[in-house]
Every structure is written in structure tokens, then in C-alpha cells.
Amino acid sequence: MQERIRYQMGKTLISRIDELQLMSFSPSKLFPALAAEVEDERIFPRDLLSEDGNIILSCHSWLLQDGTRTILVDTGAGAGKSRPFAPYFENLSPPFLENLADHGVKPEDVDLVLLTHLHVDHVGWNTRRDGDEFVPTFPNAKYVFCADEYAFFSNPENLIDRHRTSFMAREDSVDPVVRFGQALMIEANGAEVLSGIRFIPTPGHSPFHTSIALATDDGEALFAGDTLHHQSQVVYPDVNSVFDADPERARASRKLVLERAARPGTIMFGAHLAGTSAIQVSKGELGYRWLAAPRHGSTDP
Numbered sequence: 001m002q003e004r005i006r007y008q009m010g011k012t013l014i015s016r017i018d019e020l021q022l023m024s025f026s027p028s029k030l031f032p033a034l035a036a037e038v039e040d041e042r043i044f045p046r047d048l049l050s051e052d053g054n055i056i057l058s059c060h061s062w063l064l065q066d067g068t069r070t071i072l073v074d075t076g077a078g079a080g081k082s083r084p085f086a087p088y089f090e091n092l093s094p095p096f097l098e099n100l101a102d103h104g105v106k107p108e109d110v111d112l113v114l115l116t117h118l119h120v121d122h123v124g125w126n127t128r129r130d131g132d133e134f135v136p137t138f139p140n141a142k143y144v145f146c147a148d149e150y151a152f153f154s155n156p157e158n159l160i161d162r163h164r165t166s167f168m169a170r171e172d173s174v175d176p177v178v179r180f181g182q183a184l185m186i187e188a189n190g191a192e193v194l195s196g197i198r199f200i201p202t203p204g205h206s207p208f209h210t211s212i213a214l215a216t217d218d219g220e221a222l223f224a225g226d227t228l229h230h231q232s233q234v235v236y237p238d239v240n241s242v243f244d245a246d247p248e249r250a251r252a253s254r255k256l257v258l259e260r261a262a263r264p265g266t267i268m269f270g271a272h273l274a275g276t277s278a279i280q281v282s283k284g285e286l287g288y289r290w291l292a293a294p295r296h297g298s299t300d301p
């Protein structure tokens, strides 16, 4: 069974639903600009690295339960999908739905699926294989995502090598929810699109990447998606990962999201951060500082 990583914010219980971990990138391969800091344990704490000293990239969803709504933020890499250009995600069968069931949630219970962006490792469980086709995994859910990102990955003019896996993911993991009438494509402009939920434009990692903010009685739950991949980027907000498509916009978006995360009461939830994947951010001398956020039902962070 997965380790229970849960946070209580106001009425909302926020639980990490694990899918898989990638551990094949060394710190200097993922963050070439930090090659000189690799041995600095303040920047790369040992407990956030694999035994081989590699970055641990967690793939997971966040499950939000407020007594009324059952929400998933991002849906991992998914199962049974052909990914010839992204071998880490080729034809997987991770126990994601079993992990969701551990939290008492069946696919039909999910009301909303919120997507930070449409990359392969964020849309996978949107759909499941049914014979020769892919159908929505969550039959009663609305899937909410940025209309511009969908248009970008649907326009043949953008089909370059860098985006070819995103085009495949769009075809088998996003198009079906559109065909089934379950897509709610929105303009991401920071306005409230559903009760308490805002999509904040944070482009750069992907063309129209968004961060998702949920207002709670205890402060904001801020789902930062892939604006950062590791806690070192809190300390050094200028440092991009090799996955960031537009370096300048990725830096600007990271600073914007960290500034927002530094507001009192906010917890930032990462899409790939190692450890417990949720942090509290404050202003530091260089960029920002981070602490693991205190977990629900536990005194240790």
C-alpha cells in the first residue's frame, strides 16, 4: 500500500495518489546550471535523492475531498499507452486506480479532473483502454483544462519532435473526453472558473501551462504543476530543468508562482517534487526558502 501523504486545509483533505517514480536523471543532467551545487546538501538534500544520487521525480495525482466534491489534479502517465518517443511511459500498468481505491474513491465518484497542462505524464489516467479505443476513466467527471493548450497540441503546425509525445497524449488521453462531452475548456486568466478554483497562467514549461489555486478556510492550496521539478528551484528560481520548453517564460512563471506560494497560509503542491511533494515557501536571501508542509494526522513533516 502507498504511504499516506495527506494534508488538511479548511474543509478540504488533500491526498497524494501515487503512480510511479522516475530516478534516471542526475541533478546536473536535469539542472545543468546547478552542476557546481550537486554536492551541496542544502540544495540537494540526500533524503530527496535516490541511492544512486539521482533526482527522484514522483508522478502522482492530488485527490481533493471537501465533503461535497471529489477532485483530481493531474492524472499521471496512465496505462496501456503507446509512447515510442517517451520510453519511460511506454505501455505502463501502474496501480493508480488501486491507490485511489485505498482512499475510498471509485472512478465514478470523481466529479472534477483539473489539468495543469497537457503533457504525457499529466493526462494519462484521463482515459482507459476499452477494446480498441480509449474512453474516459472517470465517467461522471468534468475535465477542466486550458483551451489554448489543447488548441496548441491540436495544430499540425506545432508537430515538431519536442511535441510529438504531447500530440499522441492529446489523441488518446484528451480527445476522448472531448468526444464524450466531458471537457470543460477554459480561458486560463486567474479568474474563478469553479467555486474556489482558479487557473493561473504560468507558461514556459509547456506553451500554456497553468497553476491551479484552490481557496480554503486555511489559506490557498497552490498546485504548481511543472513550474518546478525539485526543491532546488525554490532556492534558485532562475534555474530551469531540461524539460522547460521556453526558458525565459519558465523562469518568469516560476517566480510568479513562488511569490504567490510565499503568501502566509499557502501550501504549494508539486507535480513531481520528491519527499512529500508539498512545501511551504518563504522569502530567502537569494530566492526563496522551503520547508516540508506539516502533514495531516502526523507530527513529523
Ligand SMILES: [Zn+2]
Pocket: 119, 121, 122, 226, 271, 272
Ligand atoms: Zn510533468
